[in-house]
Amino acid sequence: MSNNKEVLLSVKGADVAFDNGGKKLFRAVKNANFDIYRGETFSLVGESGSGKTTIGRAIMRINELSKGEILFKGKRISGRISKEEDRDVIRSIQMIFQDPAASLNERATIEYCISEGLYNFHLYKDEADRIEKVDKALKDVGLLPEHKSRYPHEFSGGQRQRVGIARAMIMEPELIVADEPISALDVSIRAQVLNLMNKLKEEKGLTYLFIAHDLSVVRFISDRIAVIHLGRIVEIAETETLFKYPLHPYTISLLSAVPMPDPRIEKKKELIVYDESKRDHSGEKPILQEIRPGHFVFANDREMKEYEAKLQEMEARG
Amino acid sequence: MENNNKEKDLFSFADFDEYQSEHIAAPRYSYWKSVWRTFFKDKFTVGVAILLIFIISFAMIQPIFSGYDPMIAPNINNAAMKFQSPSSAYWFGTDNIGNSVFDAVWAGAKNSILVALICTAINMVIGIIVGSIWGFSKKMDKWMIEIYNVLSNVPFLLLAIILSYILGSGFKPLIFTMTVTEWVFVAYFIRTQVMIIRDREYNLASKCLGTSTWTMITKNILPYLISVIMTYIARIIPSYISYEVFLSYMGLGLGSSIASLGKIISQYTSFMKGYPHLFWIPVSVLATISISLYIVGQKLADAADPRTHR
Numbered sequence: 001m002s003n004n005k006e007v008l009l010s011v012k013g014a015d016v017a018f019d020n021g022g023k024k025l026f027r028a029v030k031n032a033n034f035d036i037y038r039g040e041t042f043s044l045v046g047e048s049g050s051g052k053t054t055i056g057r058a059i060m061r062i063n064e065l066s067k068g069e070i071l072f073k074g075k076r077i078s079g080r081i082s083k084e085e086d087r088d089v090i091r092s093i094q095m096i097f098q099d100p101a102a103s104l105n106e107r108a109t110i111e112y113c114i115s116e117g118l119y120n121f122h123l124y125k126d127e128a129d130r131i132e133k134v135d136k137a138l139k140d141v142g143l144l145p146e147h148k149s150r151y152p153h154e155f156s157g158g159q160r161q162r163v164g165i166a167r168a169m170i171m172e173p174e175l176i177v178a179d180e181p182i183s184a185l186d187v188s189i190r191a192q193v194l195n196l197m198n199k200l201k202e203e204k205g206l207t208y209l210f211i212a213h214d215l216s217v218v219r220f221i222s223d224r225i226a227v228i229h230l231g232r233i234v235e236i237a238e239t240e241t242l243f244k245y246p247l248h249p250y251t252i253s254l255l256s257a258v259p260m261p262d263p264r265i266e267k268k269k270e271l272i273v274y275d276e277s278k279r280d281h282s283g284e285k286p287i288l289q290e291i292r293p294g295h296f297v298f299a300n301d302r303e304m305k306e307y308e309a310k311l312q313e314m315e316a317r318g
Numbered sequence: 319m320e321n322n323n324k325e326k327d328l329f330s331f332a333d334f335d336e337y338q339s340e341h342i343a344a345p346r347y348s349y350w351k352s353v354w355r356t357f358f359k360d361k362f363t364v365g366v367a368i369l370l371i372f373i374i375s376f377a378m379i380q381p382i383f384s385g386y387d388p389m390i391a392p393n394i395n396n397a398a399m400k401f402q403s404p405s406s407a408y409w410f411g412t413d414n415i416g417n418s419v420f421d422a423v424w425a426g427a428k429n430s431i432l433v434a435l436i437c438t439a440i441n442m443v444i445g446i447i448v449g450s451i452w453g454f455s456k457k458m459d460k461w462m463i464e465i466y467n468v469l470s471n472v473p474f475l476l477l478a479i480i481l482s483y484i485l486g487s488g489f490k491p492l493i494f495t496m497t498v499t500e501w502v503f504v505a506y507f508i509r510t511q512v513m514i515i516r517d518r519e520y521n522l523a524s525k526c527l528g529t530s531t532w533t534m535i536t537k538n539i540l541p542y543l544i545s546v547i548m549t550y551i552a553r554i555i556p557s558y559i560s561y562e563v564f565l566s567y568m569g570l571g572l573g574s575s576i577a578s579l580g581k582i583i584s585q586y587t588s589f590m591k592g593y594p595h596l597f598w599i600p601v602s603v604l605a606t607i608s609i610s611l612y613i614v615g616q617k618l619a620d621a622a623d624p625r626t627h628r
Binding site: 060062087090091094095097098099102103104105106107108112116117119120121142143144146147149150151153154155159164167171 | 340346347520522525526528624
């Protein structure tokens with residue numbers, strides 16, 4: 001069903017390796033393949049150290065790919081590209097950072113923080129136009145124009161994160177990489193920021209790559225989910241499909257770990273611990289294969305047969 | 319009756335106001351105003367700062383009126399004028415050639431302070447510019463670190479001796495000697511500081527917004543470094559004064575035609591036994607300048623750190 005949508009960003013066989021001083025390079029991301037369609041919220045979930053932030057940063061071109069490529073609207077954006085393309089990509093892909101306390105320049109006013117992108121690309125006619133744009137960006141995220149002359153340390157975490165969102169939005173991007181935008185926030189204001197992100201998405205027709213480890217949040221916000229484990233994408237599916245028919249044992253274990261706000265369910269809950277080393281690794285090398293339209297799972301042929309049987313059983317049960 | 323009224327007025331209902339929930343009630347924050355407020359809160363430092371300003375301006379102005387020149391000694395043949403004790407006519411007494419020690423000390427202090435300030439300014443400007451680019455560029459780091467290794471391992475005294483042979487002695491040659499390799503230490507210090515905060519998230523954010531390296535240095539990095547740079551300056555001005563004193567003491571500094579604290583101290587050391595005040599007066603002037611510069615500089619550096627702002 002998703003085949004008739006426009007592919008906005010496409011990651012093809014991407015590897016990110018870091019030199020950690022040893023003989024072998026450390027592969028943080030291994031052969032990642034996925035597409036993000038225009039207008040959707042695509043989530044990357046996985047535990048800490050699984051490489052989800054690294055993928056986000058590779059798309060932002062902070063981390064270089066050691067293999068593979070990233071296409072944005074059909075054009076390659078990884079590796080060396082021309083200056084004009086570079087400027088275009090910077091404008092069209094923006095990032096929201098995890099830690100609102102660390103991602104704003106403490107020595108600059110909010111006005112400068114938000115105008116930074118405008119200054120860099122001279123996206124304003126005159127001073128009055130720039131101030132108007134900043135005021136509008138602040139209003140869009142529910143802050144006041146009078147905050148312009150304030151410094152970041154005078155704001156609460158939620159307000160700072162909204163400044164970070166305003167700073168990205170003012171560039172009028174098409175894709176936003178949101179790297180755990182709410183995990184550093186107080187629980188009471190998480191919903192506020194998520195609702196704001198959803199509101200802006202509808203208003204401006206944005207596409208999100210949402211990086212998170214909290215499945216309850218991911219279920220609330222995303223259209224499709226990719227589960228990543230140890231740098232490898234193990235399953236991609238639409239949100240409800242993934243929650244209904246999880247196939248890969250890591251996905252199942254991840255779903256079983258979601259806490260339920262009901263003591264009776266929690267008491268009976270069986271935690272499924274996933275252990276990579278205890279799995280049956282026989283057969284050929286596994287790859288990401290499509291088991292149902294839009295539902296991908298990382299498996300080899302032997303595992304595919306097992307998953308197929310399991311899926312049919314689950315579908316029969318409904 | 320009165321009591322009843324009070325209870326009624328205890329509270330009244332208010333409507334939810336979005337403006338009020340986002341409004342920041344605290345007064346506006348201004349970085350430099352807070353720096354000065356923090357600085358002036360400490361009365362002792364303010365006293366030292368006033369003393370320092372007085373000493374420096376006195377050292378700059380007094381020699382104009384006294385017209386002291388170490389090469390002129392009108393009383394050299396007048397035995398009665400030599401080694402006078404401090405008096406109302408000669409506040410610090412007179413020396414072995416019958417000149418006023420008061421005039422000599424202030425003329426010397428003027429040149430020593432000038433040398434220190436000029437060298438600090440030159441080294442800081444070159445060091446900050448080179449160091450901040452150095453900290454950002456991995457390519458530059460590869461060869462800059464070699465230059466640093468070479469320059470920082472040149473023995474300073476050896477360099478001073480050779481340069482004084484080549485360039486002679488005087489004001490400009492001394493400043494050249496004290497800046498030709500010294501800037502590299504400032505640059506290295508700044509490079510390390512830049513590397514510490516270069517990869518912080520807010521700099522990544524700037525990079526994602528397409529900010530150029532130079533704008534990142536001036537807007538993101540250097541404002542953070544104000545307080546460490548202040549601390550550094552507070553440390554090197556006094557140390558440059560002692561460098562000058564040391565070089566002049568060794569005969570490599572300003573030369574015999576220009577008064578300097580170092581030369582006066584070395585000249586008067588030989589009268590330590592008979593007339594100790596001749597030695598102790600220039601030394602205590604030197605110590606007062608150095609210590610008060612250090613205290614004021616440290617306090618300014620503390621005040622420049624926004625974490626101390628209340």
